[in-house]
Amino acid sequence: MYSPPPDDTDSRRMTAAHTYAAGKLGATVHGPQAWGWHGRTLGHRAAHPVHGACWLRLASVPAGRPGGKLWEGTERASSTFPGVRKPALHALHDRTSDGYAYRAELSAFVDEPLLSPDPVLRDELDLPGSWFETIRTNLSAIAATPTDRTAVRQEWISRAVPEYTATRHPRSRNGPARTATSTLPTSPPAHETWQQFEWPDGRRRHSVTAGGFPSSLMSRR
Numbered sequence: 001m002y003s004p005p006p007d008d009t010d011s012r013r014m015t016a017a018h019t020y021a022a023g024k025l026g027a028t029v030h031g032p033q034a035w036g037w038h039g040r041t042l043g044h045r046a047a048h049p050v051h052g053a054c055w056l057r058l059a060s061v062p063a064g065r066p067g068g069k070l071w072e073g074t075e076r077a078s079s080t081f082p083g084v085r086k087p088a089l090h091a092l093h094d095r096t097s098d099g100y101a102y103r104a105e106l107s108a109f110v111d112e113p114l115l116s117p118d119p120v121l122r123d124e125l126d127l128p129g130s131w132f133e134t135i136r137t138n139l140s141a142i143a144a145t146p147t148d149r150t151a152v153r154q155e156w157i158s159r160a161v162p163e164y165t166a167t168r169h170p171r172s173r174n175g176p177a178r179t180a181t182s183t184l185p186t187s188p189p190a191h192e193t194w195q196q197f198e199w200p201d202g203r204r205r206h207s208v209t210a211g212g213f214p215s216s217l218m219s220r221r
Helices: 008-025 069-080 129-143 154-165 215-219
Strands: 028-035 041-048 052-062 089-097 100-108 196-198 204-206
Touching (some): 008 028, 008 089, 008 100, 052 069, 069 089, 069 100
Antiparallel strands (some): 041 052, 052 100, 196 204
C-alpha cells in the first residue's frame, strides 16, 4: 500500500533488521516486501516449521521511543479480544540496535479473499445476513472493551468528520472494519487492523468503524 522509505539507507536498515528477526523467530520469508506508512513497518510472507504460513511484520522507531498504537496494537488485540476472529499472533521479538528499536510480530497469514483489494470499495457486494451479524457481534465486543490508548481523539472527529462529510454526529471512526482488511463470507470475517478512540467523557474504547464501507451497504443491514 505504501512505498519504501525515500532514504535507501533506511530501506537497507529495515530489510536487514527484518532478515535478522526472521532468523531469530525461525521463519523463512518469501514474496514481495510490503512497506507501511513512511517506511516505519515492513512486512513479508513467511513460512514457519511449526506455525506454517505466516506474516512477519517489523516495526521500527528511534531507540527510547517504543510503545503506542504502532508498537502494541497487535499484541494487545491478541489478548484483549479472544472472541473476535483475527490473525493469531504466534511470537514477538524485540531488540535495539544502532539507535533504533525494533519489534517483529509473527502472525498467522490470512489467505482468504478480501472484500476489496484497496481501502475503497468500488463494486457492490452481495453479502449474506450472517456476515453482517458476525460484524455486529465483533464490533459490539470491541466497543465494550476499555483501553488506555488513543489513536484518534474525539475532538478531531467532531471537527473533521462534519467538515468533509456533512455528518453532524459521526458514527464511524478509524479502526478495524475496512474493506481492504476484512475477509469475504467464505468463513467468519477476520479483522486485521487495531486502533482506539476517545469518547467525549474521557473514557477510551477500541474503535468500531465502518471505514471504507458505503453507507448504503451498511444501512441495509
